[in-house]
Amino acid sequence: MKNMREVKARIEKAVRAKEKILIHGDYDVDGITGVAVLARTLDELGGSYTTFLPDREQDGYGVSEAAIRKACEQGVGLIITVDCGITAKREIEVARSQGIDVIVIDHHRLPSDGLPDTHFILNPLQADCSYPFKELSAAGLVFKLSHALTGAPAFNHLDLVALSTVSDVAPLTGENRVLVKKGLEVLAEKKNLGLRALAEVAKMKTTRPNTGHLGFILGPRLNAAGRMSSADTALRLLLTRSPREAESLARILDEENKARQRYERETTQEAIRKVEQTVNFNRERILVVEGKGWHKGVIGIVASRLVEKYSRPAVVISTENGSGRGSGRSVKGFHLFNALRSCEAILDEFGGHEQAAGLTVQAKNIPLLREKLNGFAFENLSPEMLKRRVAVDMALRPEELTDRFLEELEFLEPHGAGNPRPVFFSEKLRLRSKPRRLYGDIYETVLTDGLLNFHAQLDEKQASFSASCDASTCFDAAYSIKTRQWNGIQTMVLSVKELKESDPVSVKTVTA
Ligand SMILES: [Mn+2]
Known part of the structure; x- marks a missing residue:
């Protein structure tokens, strides 16, 4: 990767000379996990560092000039920005004018008005960077840097890299796919005390975490800190070595996440009211x-x-x-x-x-x-x-939905941006039961072709539409397939994307 050698040499020099290093991250999951992986790497090398994550309300986005000035006063010799910095021309100039070198580790688009004035930019989007994969998250970039610095990939931190990749909605293709797949295996080992505690307070009971757990359970809780108060809580959680501290920090984040959810719900309702009225x-x-x-x-x-x-x-x-x-x-x-x-x-x-x-x-x-x-x-x-559109990957007959098929589907995981769950389409299914509310606006029912039954999840709109049709109505459904573990038993659930009444003509030909 362009500048990797220079960046490595500069950090090694800082460690040797016992320079103070400031790691300046961003307040979202990618920034926080990137800082965490870098901090652990510097621990391993024996570097001395402090961290700074901006406050969303006070400091706003990106590199904080106030933080840079403070670093100058405190005798910092090297600043490393993670998940920010590529547009921080002015702030980096401030640091350089005080004799402080700045390393920029950022995966964001390059600004059109020129790069910051430093030799130490790690960003594969640079025109003359030959690194073939351009979609790494910032924590993914730190993982690469860590490899260069220590001589071995930090496999044990891939849980954090996976979290950053999914939270940043980076495409799960190429290298990211491997990083996330391996990262989920590391997460399952529960070595990071903070993530383990967070999974526990969130009641995430699973031996096989998937990208949904990263994107909807762990990610939002780490992000809640940056949204509601200070992202430092989340960083401390990821770095702690004390189970007690992990537990109490996880609890704080879970509470903040609840507050966020409440705000989100209330604001959504208010916004909907305004839309309806105006x-x-x-x-x-x-x-x-x-x-x-x-x-x-x-x-x-x-x-x-x-x-x-x-x-x-x-x-x-x-x-x-x-x-x-x-x-x-x-x-x-x-x-x-x-x-x-x-x-x-x-x-x-x-x-x-x-x-x-x-x-x-x-x-x-x-x-x-x-x-x-x-x-x-x-x-x-x-x-x-x-118009809402659903792209279907493949039509399936219900009898094709076998355990074997389910096993084969697993090879396509992990799913997410760039590699969505495949969407299937089946015709002429009936509702075996009235949709029943599961949680939020998710409803559950059983779909059948007359012989085979399938658990299915509908949204509120689909639930009320299907409930309003009479019991003999046939539906065509576009759906993706999820699995659910319950007391050690795995069941298949059809997650319905679109539900419409079957064309009556074709139904007649079948029943005739
Ligand atoms: Mn990012």
């Missing part, structure tokens, strides 16, 4: 909703919920003292960043990419933003794009 669905193709003092740590998730519910892009803005901070999510094929760029004149700041973006705007400009975004959407967002 949006004219014939005219508005993008939803722009605002609320006073909505927690900034949840507005992105709320935007995703609105996209799910209303099948159109959504921007959710939290306002305070006349200024608003917003987060938006899009639908496939609609470029949200470009949409925001078309409103550049009335935005204070904006950034992001096709599917997700963030912005700051003065509250008084929000109505105008709504109008302009919808103007852009009118030109660039076709009603076709607003």
Whole structure:
């Protein structure tokens, strides 16, 4: 990887000269786990370091100038940024002007206005970097650096690398697929005391963790710290060697996660209420909703919920003292960043990419933003794009859903971004029982072709639709397959993506 040799030499020099090192991470899971892996590596080498993770509210994104200045005062000789830094031209200049070298370990897109002035940038996206795989998470990059520094891959930290990869929604292809697969095996060994304690408070009882456990159970709890209070709690949890401390930190994170979930639920309900009261669905193709003092740590998730519910892009803005901070999510094929760029004149700041973006705007400009975004959407967002679509990988007859088939499906794991669970399609299934609420908006029922029965999970919409049809109705279903362990018994569950009434003509030909 470009600059790996230089970075390795610089860290070795720092360790030899007993220089103080500051590791400056980011407050999300990737940043926190990346810092943790680097810290462990420096422990092994005998380096002396402190860590800094920004506070979402106080410091905002990326490298903190205040942290850099403080490091200067404290006689730090080397700063290593993890999961940030590639756009921190000015902050890095501040450090360099004080004679401090800066190593940047960042996997984010390169800025168009030039790289920071340092020889020590690890980022495979650099044009002349020959490293073949470009999709490593920041913790994945640290794993590579650790290998270079210690001479051996830090396999025992792959649980953290897997967490970072899944939490950052990096594609589970190429090297990431291997890192996550091996990382899940390490996680199953429960060697990291912090992760073990976190799994325990979250009641994650499994001997075979999967990417869902990383993305929906452990990840959000580690992230909750960065959203609600300080990401340091999460970092301490990952690094602790005391079971007692692990337990108490895990408890704090679990509580913070509960608070986050509560905020998320309340804000979502409020946002939905506003949409229902104010949006004219014939005219508005993008939803722009605002609320006073909505927690900034949840507005992105709320935007995703609105996209799910209303099948159109959504921007959710939290306002305070006349200024608003917003987060938006899009639908496939609609470029949200470009949409925001078309409103550049009335935005204070904006950034992001096709599917997700963030912005700051003065509250008084929000109505105008709504109008302009919808103007852009009118030109660039076709009603076709607003239709929910499910891509099916393969049609299956129910009798093909055997244990053997299930075993073969496992070879395709781990699933996630870039390698989604395959979606199957089967025709003419009936409901054997009325859908029963399992939790949240997940409902459970049994689907049958008359001979074979399958546990199936439906969402609220599908549940009420299917319950409203009469008992003899046949359905065609698109679904992915999950397995569930209960008291040592494995059952197959069809996770239904789409449910529609079977075409009556073809049903007749079968029954005839
Ligand atoms: Mn990252």
